[in-house]
Amino acid sequence: MSQEEMDYQKAYEEEHLRNADLAGRVADLEAKVDDLNFKLNRIKSNPVWKASAPARKCMHWCIRQVTRVKNCGSMKGVAAKIKYKQHEKHAMEQFGTKSFPDEARREAEQNTDFPRRVKISILVPLFNTPEEFLREMIDSVMNQTYSNWELCLADGSDDAHAYVAEVVREYEGKADGRIVYHRLLKNEGIAGNTNECLKLATGEYIGLFDHDDILHPSALYEYVKVINEQNADYIYCDETTFKSGDINKMLTMHFKPDYAIDNLRANNYICH
Secondary structure, three states: OOHHHHHHHHHHHHHHHHHHHHHHHHHHHHHHHHHHHHHHHHHHOOHHHHHOHHHHHHHHHHHHHHHHHHHHOOHHHHHHHHHHHHHHHHHHHHHOHHHOOOHHHHHHHHOOOOOOOOOEEEEEEEOOOOHHHHHHHHHHHHOOOOOOEEEEEEEOOOHHHOHHHHHHHHHHOOOOOOEEEEEOOOOOHHHHHHHHHHHHOOOOEEEEOOOOOOOOOOHHHHHHHHHHHHOOOOOOOOEEEEOOOOOOOEEEEEOOOOOOHHHHHHOOOOOO
């Protein structure tokens, strides 16, 4: 046997011993885990433990409050935190569904006779969009108080999500030709799918929109109002993120600044 083969045999035996040692340690640890789980289950099944559950919850609540006071620095800090949360809740109510137009305002916006009734092409790249989000997105466009829009949809969904096309076809019949849909042969990613949407657009302006976003009912009305008042070439707006499909359950409110080129170069605030 050559020296190289002897070295290989030695390394193999050492590795085999290490693996056996590790396997033994793993077996010991698994046995300890099983033993601890057994003891934990005995504790949890004890009537005294079950009866003391409310007291433990109360104790943990008190501990959390003490921790919050420590984090805030003082009771004054706690009061400031509570006040901030109240202001935040009020803002969420103000900018949530309560900001949606009532019937009188909706009718007034719908009847506004703009000198320039520009068409806005809304570009939405689709890919395996959950049906709930898809319907909410389309409904938010259909419910706009300004009506001269078209919704351009390029769909790169796979065969397992064929319902996307079915849902869109359902809405096409309600939109008076304002929904334009194209089924892609393959998914080209968000950029490629958006470019395919752009090929469908016929409007003077385009709007970039994600497949799980929701438009405020007056969004397009406000855009066209600014276009008429200031002859705007490019418009951006504030936005919020929310959870659980409820606009009023906001996570963040992103209020964007006025246009400033230096700020924009450092912080792309027109996007999300």
